[in-house]
Amino acid sequence: MAETSRDAKRARTAQLILEAAREEFATRGFDGATIRGIAAAAAVDPSLVIQHYGSKAALFAVAVQLPSNNADVAADHLLEVLAVRLGELPPETRALVRSMLTVPEAEASMRQFLDERVENLAGSFDGDDAKLQALLAVSGILGLTITQHFLKLRAFDDVSSESLLEAAGGWLAPAKGDT
Amino acid sequence: MAETSRDAKRARTAQLILEAAREEFATRGFDGATIRGIAAAAAVDPSLVIQHYGSKAALFAVAVQLPSNNADVAADHLLEVLAVRLGELPPETRALVRSMLTVPEAEASMRQFLDERVENLAGSFDGDDAKLQALLAVSGILGLTITQHFLKLRAFDDVSSESLLEAAGGWLAPAKGDT
Incomplete structure (x- = not known):
């Protein structure tokens, strides 16, 4: 049960980051967007962005x-x-x-x-x-x-x-x- | 006479830089192109690029x-x-x-x-x-x-x-x- 809720929280965080990334890439382009800015828009720590997606380029590919x-x-x-x-x-x-x-x-x-x-x-x-x-x-x-x-x-x-x-x-x- | 030939040389350098810049911007885009790369392609010192055009953005606008x-x-x-x-x-x-x-x-x-x-x-x-x-x-x-x-x-x-x-x-x- 705790496992499941931890998984659900992880998935929700990943989704939040992805939505924030789409907006940032859409507005600023790839070069203009930053991990820090995406994290701020998703209200998470920048380290979580890297943990979930690895790099800006990898996140972009998904986004x-x-x-x-x-x-x-x-x-x-x-x-x-x-x-x-x-x-x-x-x-x-x-x-x-x-x-x-x-x-x-x-x-x-x-x-x-x-x-x-x-x-x-x-x-x-x-x-x-x-x-x-x-x-x-x-x-x-x-x-x-x-x-x-x-x-x-x-x-x-x-x-x-x-x-x-x-x-x-x-x-x-x-x-x-x-x- | 010396004046004129110096002016002509200046104009030629400016033209060389401009042509190199067009190629660099065309291939690498604005963010990818650098003053250093443009200077290298024009075979001039980077300081000359700044002297003639002021900044990458100003050079881009002309290019x-x-x-x-x-x-x-x-x-x-x-x-x-x-x-x-x-x-x-x-x-x-x-x-x-x-x-x-x-x-x-x-x-x-x-x-x-x-x-x-x-x-x-x-x-x-x-x-x-x-x-x-x-x-x-x-x-x-x-x-x-x-x-x-x-x-x-x-x-x-x-x-x-x-x-x-x-x-x-x-x-x-x-x-x-x-x-």
């Missing part, structure tokens, strides 16, 4: 894991994860996108995630140019995610999220829609 | 300046700068894109550059949704630049650069082309 590929993951899910439809990106996605151009682990994780999405999508499209259309859709949605949630371009003030979602949806259905 | 907006800068130029048509990105663009998600100066510079492109493009499109189409085109091309030149997605091995260029060109001419 930015995205849902892996499977049959249920439809094109729609891409919109979900990349948040064209959401006001706010989930912190693990923000952490991963923010770091993908400067941290090799994040770059590799993002490459694998997007390679899988392109394969999936291409399989669902008709026509000779299925792979090209899938590549364009995935690249376009990544671009929108960056211009909307990171660079915050001015033009987003002037377009409705419905029209954006419709347009991105058009990229995801090149065979069907030409509205 | 990532993109051509600013003017009437001649057509939609085509966006493809040029973002290199959908090129095998290789110019180092100042690589440096800027690589750092735009982690370095505030790069983020601001990229935001301004893309805001201007969206305005320009929207002005050249017909229809009620000109701004939406411009935003989609600029975001899409940024996304392609990242998936092609930074993440290097696998699918690029299977599509021709002609078909990519044509597709990106289609984003830039929504009113005309539906090929």
